[in-house]
Amino acid sequence: MRAVLLSALALVAGASAHIGRPRHGCTESHLLAKRQGGTVASESQLTNPTQECTAYSVPGIDANFLKLFPQPWTVTPAEILAGDNEALQYMQGINASGVIPTSIGVRGAQNEQAWAGAGLAGTYDIPGDPDCWWTDKGCTTPKHPNLIADVETCPEPETWGYSVDDGPNCTQNALYDFWKQQNQKVSLMFIGSNVVNWPLQAQRAITDGHHVCAHTWSHKYMTSLTTDQAFAELWYTIKAIKYVMGITPTCWRPPYGDVDDRIRGIAQGLGLRTIMWSHDTNDYNIQPYGAQPTASIQANYQSIEAVGSSPAAATGGIIVLQHELEDAVMSLAIAEYPNIKKNFKSIVPVNTCLNITKPYYEDYTFPDFEDYVGGKIDPSPSGQSSIAIGSTSYTITPLTYAASSSAAGSVGTAAAAGGSSSAATSAFSAPTAPGATPVNTAGAAAATVISSQQAGSSSKSSGAAVTLVPGLFVFVAALVGAALC
Ligand SMILES: *[C@@H]1O[C@H](CO)[C@@H](O)[C@H](O)[C@H]1NC(C)=O
Numbered sequence: 001m002r003a004v005l006l007s008a009l010a011l012v013a014g015a016s017a018h019i020g021r022p023r024h025g026c027t028e029s030h031l032l033a034k035r036q037g038g039t040v041a042s043e044s045q046l047t048n049p050t051q052e053c054t055a056y057s058v059p060g061i062d063a064n065f066l067k068l069f070p071q072p073w074t075v076t077p078a079e080i081l082a083g084d085n086e087a088l089q090y091m092q093g094i095n096a097s098g099v100i101p102t103s104i105g106v107r108g109a110q111n112e113q114a115w116a117g118a119g120l121a122g123t124y125d126i127p128g129d130p131d132c133w134w135t136d137k138g139c140t141t142p143k144h145p146n147l148i149a150d151v152e153t154c155p156e157p158e159t160w161g162y163s164v165d166d167g168p169n170c171t172q173n174a175l176y177d178f179w180k181q182q183n184q185k186v187s188l189m190f191i192g193s194n195v196v197n198w199p200l201q202a203q204r205a206i207t208d209g210h211h212v213c214a215h216t217w218s219h220k221y222m223t224s225l226t227t228d229q230a231f232a233e234l235w236y237t238i239k240a241i242k243y244v245m246g247i248t249p250t251c252w253r254p255p256y257g258d259v260d261d262r263i264r265g266i267a268q269g270l271g272l273r274t275i276m277w278s279h280d281t282n283d284y285n286i287q288p289y290g291a292q293p294t295a296s297i298q299a300n301y302q303s304i305e306a307v308g309s310s311p312a313a314a315t316g317g318i319i320v321l322q323h324e325l326e327d328a329v330m331s332l333a334i335a336e337y338p339n340i341k342k343n344f345k346s347i348v349p350v351n352t353c354l355n356i357t358k359p360y361y362e363d364y365t366f367p368d369f370e371d372y373v374g375g376k377i378d379p380s381p382s383g384q385s386s387i388a389i390g391s392t393s394y395t396i397t398p399l400t401y402a403a404s405s406s407a408a409g410s411v412g413t414a415a416a417a418g419g420s421s422s423a424a425t426s427a428f429s430a431p432t433a434p435g436a437t438p439v440n441t442a443g444a445a446a447a448t449v450i451s452s453q454q455a456g457s458s459s460k461s462s463g464a465a466v467t468l469v470p471g472l473f474v475f476v477a478a479l480v481g482a483a484l485c
Pocket residue numbers: 088091092095102226227228
């Protein structure tokens with residue numbers, strides 16, 4: 001059934017549709033015998049796909065740890081877990097802030113094809129696109145007040161913004177080795193379920209100094225989910241990334257690009273900026289994983305590479321969608337890299353093309369654009385060889401939302417479309433989890449993160465001037481017990 005659906009979708013896949021979906025790494029690897037996982041370094045040495053993709057246990061990822069998350073690739077979409085008051089209160093806080101437009105309902109269907117078939121044309125004002133539903137018209141500038149515009153291009157001329165969806169992947173080593181060899185950093189859009197299934201692969205992203213954003217828990221069409229489900233998809237992904245990788249992301253990419261102002265509001269309540277793309281390699285659709293012969297995906301890559309030497313490249317760069325779904329997709333990324341390099345002056349991760357040097361709440365500093373293109377590519381601290389999974393306590397600092405009242409006047413088209421700008425004065429403080437300790441330095445870091453993110457989008461004139469104020473949660477994880485995938 002899924003195969004039929006996938007090939008039907010492949011037929012309608014255009015430049016705007018990201019149809020590829022990850023396979024169920026955990027459920028598949030469950031069928032195989034478990035091995036003892038080593039370290040990031042030892043895991044990075046493996047080259048045999050069967051060995052690489054055999055599920056492993058590592059200290060810290062055990063039954064108790066996994067109880068903190070929806071079961072990877074089994075509970076889809078994610079739901080707020082029973083008894084998870086922290087998540088529940090956080091969601092309530094976002095609701096109370098008013099950042100989520102309440103006029104927008106759950107979409108009736110999961111994708112454009114089903115959506116047309118379901119007669120949604122009658123239930124949504126397609127020409128008006130009042131909710132800035134990307135899946136409909138590619139809208140990236142929110143129409144409701146106080147929402148930050150999506151990022152879809154790179155301000156730096158002749159620049160390829162390198163973004164890779166759907167990792168971590170059990171067979172990623174060859175690609176990550178290649179990046180290392182080429183002194184290339186990238187932006188990785190990680191799926192929460194994959195992060196908990198492949199924790200050492202996830203940690204390699206940090207060890208290698210790449211930039212990480214969230215790509216939801218189970219890769220669903222977000223506009224088809226209830227507000228609480230969409231929240232849970234993001235919440236548990238941030239939490240998995242924090243617990244396993246030690247950092248808190250401030251960006252996310254919607255699977256299939258499926259986002260509207262309701263979903264943007266939920267993401268923003270979690271301190272996440274929406275990162276789209278301007279060019280889609282369609283690499284997910286390569287045979288045998290997808291439906292297209294290698295040559296046609298290559299031709300598509302080449303048409304994007306040609307942008308680098310076009311007159312348009314002088315005025316700005318692009319953000320390109322690539323994947324680390326499986327071997328053929330990753331091999332093509334390696335094969336095309338020299339051509340990209342030939343055609344573009346610089347190839348940089350998305351945070352770097354936006355000149356964002358502090359993409360996390362934690363104390364990591366990435367090079368700014370000039371430093372990166374000058375060859376200083378490593379974040380500091382860099383090259384951490386191990387990250388403790390299973391320490392007894394973690395802090396996570398998602399942002400709380402507060403729109404400054406001065407934003408009201410600058411909301412412009414958003415206020416007009418939304419009817420009211422009064423929500424611009426709304427604010428909330430994050431509910432404090434039991435045992436939480438406010439940390440002021442985290443506040444400073446968070447403010448820097450968001451203000452530099454906004455600087456990165458200054459070309460989007462209608463983006464509301466929103467300030468985000470950090471809250472702090474302390475998650476305490478009791479990490480003992482038998483390993484369990
Ligand atoms: C948040 O509001 C939405 C309706 O807009 C509701 O469906 C959801 O249950 C609320 N979530 C919580 C945790 O109160």
